Amino acid sequence: MQRIRGILAPVVTPFRADLSPDSARLIAHCKWLIAQNCGLAVFGTNSEANSMAAAERMELLDAVVASGVEPARMMPGTGCCSLTETVALTAHAVRHGCAGVLMLPPFYYKSVSEEGLYRYFSEVVQRVGDARLRVYLYHIPPVAMVGITPGLVERLLKDYPGTIAGMKDSSGDWNNTKTFLEAFSKSGFDIFVGSETFLLENMRHGGAGCISATANVNAAAIHALYARTRQRTTDHGPATADYADAADKDGKLTASPTVERELKGLQAELNAVREVFTKTKWPSMIAALKQAIAIYRDDPEWGRVRPPLTEFTDEQAVALRADLEAIGFTM
């Protein structure tokens, strides 16, 4: 199976009034994202995955796959605090034929050793014991507090080449991403940035794409920048190479000034949308994404979140609409 690359959304999870997961709305949203060339990193941080039980996650995945969504376009989050739940969720995703799984490190204990994390991931790979497994390590220190280090990736890649397929870097620190890109991107280790803010830079340096919350509402535009960086053209550098290849050789993009301007323009437009959703006046970015879907689909049901998150007040919803209209946002 071809590796999954490009743009993925950590798909937000709709909840009914009794806070149970709403599979019908989730499926509709997944299909809308797929139609915009957006892969599905269901059960990510922005999906409130850790606010759901393992059984709830498996039932939702069953429902989404049964609806006809291609598992080859999916990278479900499966990393829990417990080895046993992580193994169960991962094996379930592999059985469905998902392109890969996005795996948080166990995040309850803090300051755990690299050796302990190695043993954890190693144990998961061995217990799942399926050649189809593709693991994407999930580095999100601001939330998980426990992170993925280059030393850990090196050990895992050495012992499980092919299975350890890549990572998502949600550190928000470009220097960290660059460290991983320089060390591992040539070993078939696919690096996704956790925010489209770094998408252009990631593609210039051999990255694989981005898995970003805002793809839930802005997938087409984010994909457009990704696609432009992949276009083979003499404007972009050597006629025989696309962006990633060019970056592999000399570490910098060789686009013409015109193309460079266009790329930066696309990136700036993405950043403007993201800035609205990350404003600190909202209860959370997750609630903001759901509220935007509620507004643009005219479907208030979408606004709900599970505690400990809180949804938008009516006043905040009005403010979000105004902020999005001010930048000409549509979805």
Place this chain on the structure above:
Amino acid sequence: MQRIRGILAPVVTPFRADLSPDSARLIAHCKWLIAQNCGLAVFGTNSEANSMAAAERMELLDAVVASGVEPARMMPGTGCCSLTETVALTAHAVRHGCAGVLMLPPFYYKSVSEEGLYRYFSEVVQRVGDARLRVYLYHIPPVAMVGITPGLVERLLKDYPGTIAGMKDSSGDWNNTKTFLEAFSKSGFDIFVGSETFLLENMRHGGAGCISATANVNAAAIHALYARTRQRTTDHGPATADYADAADKDGKLTASPTVERELKGLQAELNAVREVFTKTKWPSMIAALKQAIAIYRDDPEWGRVRPPLTEFTDEQAVALRADLEAIGFTM
């Protein structure tokens, strides 16, 4: 049912070679603790509870109760990241007649609002919907990162008096414990310190006891200090009052110099034992406790931990034994 007070151990969980929970060894350890006047806070941080799936925890609780251990002496940890799992574990513990449950806040998302946490705990209490439920809120910011604030306790106590029964403060900050004691201990809110280091001070100020990792190996001595502070004697103050009563009136202990000296001596002995287990040269305190049990029961099976934790090396085991022998420790 009488409130559970005194000394409780976050019971360490033995694992077999395949890392499955070893219920037979757990039951034997629980019975040994009970025999030393130690209550059972099974499935706490030191139990590696979050390294187990919810189903594994429920099966273990079933086995421990079936073995004849009194549920009235148990306070299982039931707080998960997800509302649904927390409700399932809590309802299960209540059905067994456990004295209470020790509830972590949902700990994946950081910087969540007090309102969000209030809704979470409120939802759990309402969904469990059982008058027998006694919730002890678990404040352990160094690990969970998400904490319990006085404002949260005030709201929950007001809306669920009787059900919100107390807290465990593992902040390691006596000033924080004192803040809660002063604000809530007279409202029937039982405060347990998370380390026996603060036991004497907690009992002087109206606290309920302690729930401490080291109780797994030193329960009798920790209970001895607790019992001494509860003894009614003119040496301790007014003949009609025990320590807690005396502290409630004037905020300080009125023991005679002789008793004061004895209490401080007992406290110092406890601290000396704790210091050995918290040395930074060990892989973790949890592994150290298990290694001590392995040594003193001559049962190497006890040394195992689930990843991401790591067990003692042979050299570390020798060093632990030497350090414990040096202070004359026995169990």
